[in-house]
Amino acid sequence: MFSWKLGRLPLAFLALVGALLAFAVGCGSGGKESEVGLPEVVDFNFHIKPILVQKCYLCHGPDPSSREADLRLDLFDGATAKLERGKQAIVPGKPGKSYLLERITHHDSELRMPPAATNQEVTAEEVALIRKWIAQGAEYTPHWAFVGPDASKLERFATLTPTQAIDSLVGESIRQKGLAIAAKADKNALIRRLSYVLTGLPPNPEEVEAFLEDDAIYAYEKLVDRYLEAPSFGERWARHWMDVVRYAETRGHEFDYAIQGAWRYRDYLIRAFNEDVPYDQFIREQLAGDLMESPRFHAEARTNESVLGTLFYTLGEGTHSPVDTRKDESDRIDNMIDVTSKAFQALTVACAKCHDHKFDPIPTADYYALYGIMEGTRFSPQPANQLEMRNVSLREAQKLQAHIRQQFASSWESAQGKQVPVQLTNLHTVDEVVEGGVKVLGDFRGQDFGGWKSDGMAFGSKTTLGNPVLTEDRKALQKLDEGMASSRYFGLGKFGVLRSPDFVIDAKYVGVKARGSLGTVRVVMDNFQLIQYPIYGGMSQLVQSGDWKELVFDVGQWKGHKAYLEVMPGRFQSHNYVQGHQDFVEVQYAISFDNSWQEPSLKHTEGTPPMGTIIKNWVGYRSSPHEIEHLNHWIAQGKERRTVEGLEKMARQWADLTDQVKDTVFFSGVTEGYRTESPVFIRGSHTDLSPDKVPRRFMPGITGSKPVFGDAGSGRLEMVDALLGSENPLTSRVMVNRIWHHLFGRGIVETVDNFGLQGKLPSHPELLDYLALVFVEQGWSVKELIRAIVMTETFQRDYQPEEMARKLDPENIFLASYPVRRLEAEAIRDGMLRVAGNLREESFGKPVPVHLTGFMQGRGRPGSSGPLDGDGRRSIYIEVRRNFINHLLQTFDFPTPFTSFGKRDVTNVPAQSLMLMNDPFVVRQSEVWALRVLAAGDSTLAQRIDRLYWEAFSRKPTAEELQVGIDLIRGWGVRQGMISDLDLLGDNGLWSSYCHSLFNLKEFIYLM
Structure with missing residues (x-):
């Protein structure tokens, strides 16, 4: 090994090196640039802007706080504006007069841009690109993502299938880069790749054997179709989308409260992907379902x-x-x-x-x-x-209700001329403000809700004013109901919420007059939902009395805040809504006031409409409280007025229709x-x-x-x-890019969540546009797009690139070979379960509680821990608690669910190796796997090892791997006093260790 120490080098040598470096720098920026290899048309977005972003925008970009010399190069107007001494940074069509070129090629390092302090320089090739771009007119084309795909530029692919077109577009890029294409992957690698990519699970040995033995030309296509139709497909692709929407089943923060029914969204996603719900429908359902x-x-x-x-x-x-x-x-x-x-x-x-x-x-x-x-x-x-017949039943019940009114009205109209109407004082609507500073927020003693909204079935679309109240035997009319908002409008057991419009709190108190068996009235401020003590507990009150009660909310400290009132049957428990079959709530009015409660009064005017008018108003749901009072008085005077032919039958029909709907389970x-x-x-x-x-x-x-x-x-x-x-x-481009990302491990746009100016440029822009157009043409079908892509030669290539491709495209951006990629956390865990034979492949349902380790402490910690193996369920069914995420998954880059994660981090840290070696789950699956293979009846060590490799890696071991395995087993046996292979074949501890070692091989957690 050589150790170079600068202090020991001859001074002459250092001077020579310095001179050479200076010469190299000068040549790099100020030397004559060549146009060899430049694109025929230089594009601002793909060729020029990346240079400006990296080397110019810091001082001459969009941020005014760091801009210098009043020069802005990110906009055409700024780049072509007159500078001091009349110069222009860019003169379209005239590179010789463009001051930008003069400064980035200046021979004086003090004047050359960018400044030496930035450690940036514009290379000769970049200078040539800028010069050619200016000569071609210096067009600042709009950002690529904000211009829709141009179908006319892709007409050359009109006669090709999508699969052929994809291969053609990828191939064009490969040829332009001078790369060599890798060979086709062998069938073992293909089935393992396809199985993991489409279903998130390794193929079972029977599937592998069947595929290897199937020599038909359509064998691979049949495999693709089988995986696309497998229930596990939806589980795999639902989990991808769950990353995007920051899926979790609890709210985090201090107490990590549950999000009611969140797991139903997970099941909804699985069904949607399995049923290939069109993506446009998928969007509509999530944003406005x-x-x-x-x-x-x-x-x-x-x-x-x-x-x-x-x-x-x-x-x-x-x-x-x-x-x-x-x-x-x-x-x-x-x-x-x-x-x-x-x-x-x-x-x-x-x-x-x-x-x-x-x-x-x-x-x-x-x-x-x-x-x-x-x-x-x-x-x-x-x-x-919410059953399909729910709304049908509601409409039929409303029609029946109207029919019952009409039957009574016809009977009354024929009889009313024989009676002298009772004279009562007429009643009109209430004033918004009554005496004593009391403001009416809502009054339901009339016919409608006065601007309040009724959601669900419980409250209907109107108040109960004038609704027939029958005797217990349903044979006669007892009276017409007084006006109120009632969650019993269609009987018990229905869910519904009555909400006020927003109002600004301007008084000390809000009051609501209500009664019921069990109901909730809430003052919701600023849309805040998790109402509880110590601060906001008084903003929610239970209604638990059959008598009318005056509920008072002290809101004085929140004056100026916007709020709305909310009334519903049932109650909230730990911020999750529950409603019993007998729960109901009824409200007469709501007010705000500063001093004392004062019931809004109805203003009086003299006179009473004719009985015929009163009856017509009642049939048309236009009655006033006075008119209903008048009718009730009139009905009480004659027994014959309290029944009509077929009343009992109609009442039974009403009960049958309304009893069909029972709301028992809820989600947020x-x-x-x-x-x-x-x-x-x-x-x-x-x-x-x-x-x-x-x-x-x-x-x-x-x-x-x-x-x-x-x-x-x-x-x-x-x-x-x-x-x-x-x-x-953007919409179709973004989704097809997400799909490509999950199929290849990298999107055509690498920054899958950012198509803006700070995002990466697409590696294959024409391919992205083609896929976006085809996606829409094929009815926004996710499965059809996936099928087209995985059928390509591009997807089926070997992992090993040719040497030239490795050198020219080390990151494999242009896909001359299939990218080596690590499996996601869930695929690693689920793969262990399947290989061990411990996977329960059942779909849907409530989540399995997360297994808690001793290190998972803090407020909101669940009272009990879930099973170590997650009850054998796939990872998608393990509870996602924001404050208590499964440690194995988290170690392998399971995202923290606080924002969108369309692209997960892929780290390589020591904790991952330690987790594979020591985690109790991994150790336990090794033991389960070993117990299963011990019962298989293998007669030799080679046969046993062959089986294990086949199950773990969908291939047989190489001769070297087989010999290493045999030597390892025998070596362990010697240390434990076992010499006979027969003894070795029956030792569970030994094979548990060997299975554990296979889980720790890179090949188990990588597609490679």
Whole structure:
């Protein structure tokens, strides 16, 4: 070994080296550049901008705080503007007059740019690119991702299948780079690769043997189809999407509360990928599944699938006692915007919270336009099993109710002329403000909800005013009901929520007059949901009395905050909603006041409408409380007025229709709120708001779509329309890039969550555009796109590149060979379970509690630990607790679920080796594997080792590996006093150790 020490070198030699280095530097920047190898057309985005970003933007880019000489090179106007002494950095078409070229090639190092202190220099090839670009007109073409795919440029592939076109486009890049293509992978490698990539599991030995023996030309294609149709396909690809949406089943923070029904979203994803739900439908369901006029229903259970997608919004963190609920809302919405924009557009929109995005064309106003959409969305429990016939039953019940009214009305109209109407004082609606500073927030003694929204079935669409109340035997009318909002509108056992519009707290108290067997009334401030003590516990009260009670909420300390009232049957337990079959709640009115409670009074006017008018108003659901009082008095005067023909039968029909719907299980979803437009938060501060509000929109400068946002509702439907509009250049590109990333371990755009100006350029831009266009043409089918890609020669190449390809493309960006890649954490764990024979391949259901080690401590720690092996279930079914993530998975780069992770980290750290050697799960699966093979009846060591390699690696051991294995086993046996191979074959401890050693080989955790 040589040791070079600078101090011992001759001074003459040092001088010579210095001179040579100086000469080299001079040649590197100021020497004559060559146009040999330059592209025919120099593109700003792909050739020039990367140079400027790396070497010029620090001082002459978008950041005004670091800009020097008033020169901005990221914009055409800035780059061509007149500088001091009349010079221009860039003169389109005239490189000789462009001051930029003069400065980057200057012979004087003091004047040459970039400055020596930056340790950057513009190479001769880069100078040549810039010179040619300027000569060609110095066009600042828009960022590639913000210009839609041009189908006309891909017409040469019109006669090819997608598989052929993909190979052709990849091949063009390989030829341009002068690379040699690797051979086709052998069948053992192919089936292992395909099985892991499509299903996340190793192939079982029977599958491998069948594939090796199948010499048919379509053998590989049949294998592809089998894996695409396997239930494990959906489990694999659902987990990919769960990374993107920061999936977790608890909220993190201090107590790590559960997110109700989060696992139903996981099951929804698995079914969606297995059923190949079109990606455009997939987007609609997650962003607006609760608003779809024609939702998708489960093929067998006939339950609403679309609504489950809205769990997407609720998977974020939650803080149970924030001091500032406004800031908490700001943080939660910021996360929703960040995840939504990254997941579907691969844009970092959240960077525009405090100022205009410094790189992408996303003004701050666009961020707050999205903020308004999210702010206008309400978090709400949702019934998990919404049957297809649910809405049908509701409509039929409403028709029957109207028919019963009509039957009574016809009977009364024929009889009312014989009676003298009783004269009563007429009643009108209440004033908004009554005496004593009492403000009416809602009054349900009339016919409708007065601007409040009713979600679910429980409260119906109107108050109970005038509804027939029958005797117990259902044979006669007892009376017409008084006005109230009642969750018993369609009987018991239905879920529903009644919500007020937003109001600003301007009084000391909020009051609600309510009764019920068990119900909840909440004052929800700033959309804050985790209402509990010590700070906010008084903002939620239970209703548990059959008598009318006055519920008072002390809100004085939160004056100025926006809030809304929420009424529902049932209650919250640890922030999870529960409702019993007999739970109900009813409300008369809600008020705000400063001093004392005062019931809103109804104003009086003289006179009573004719009975015919009263009856018509009742049939049309237009009655006033006075008219119902009048009718009840009139009904009581004659027994014949209390029944109609067929009443008992109609009552039974009503019961049959309404009893079909029983809501028993729930999840945390969203529902529609009210139109909300947000001001800009100056510098991102929720305490410093702009005077004007921003109309809702969805990044029109990028998407090219300008849907008209309606006056009612949050605007989520319009947002989806903008996402899926034909003008949007990103949606299909982003998804096909995610798919490519999971198939090859690297996306065509490596930064899969960032297609903006700070993201990486696509390695194969034409290929990306072709895939995006084909994806849409083929009905947004994920499976069809995957099938086309995995059928390519590109996907089927060997792992070993040719020597020239290794030198010219060391990162294998151009795919002359298939990339070596490490398996994901779940694939490693699940692979161990399958190889050991311990995998329970059953789908769906509640998560298996996470196994807790002694190091997993802290508040919110579950009371009991889950099984070490996760009950043999796949990793996707192991509970994802934000504060207590499975250690084995975490060690192998399972993402912390706080934001989008479209691309996981792939680390290589000592802890991974230690985990494979010492983790109790790994050791236990080694033991289970050994016990299983001991029962297989192998007669020789070679036969046993051959079996183990076949199960672990889908191949036989090489002669060297076989001999090493035999020597190792016999060596261990000698140390334990065993000489006979027969004794060795029966020793469980010895084979457990050997199986453990195979788990520790790189080949087990890599595709290689």
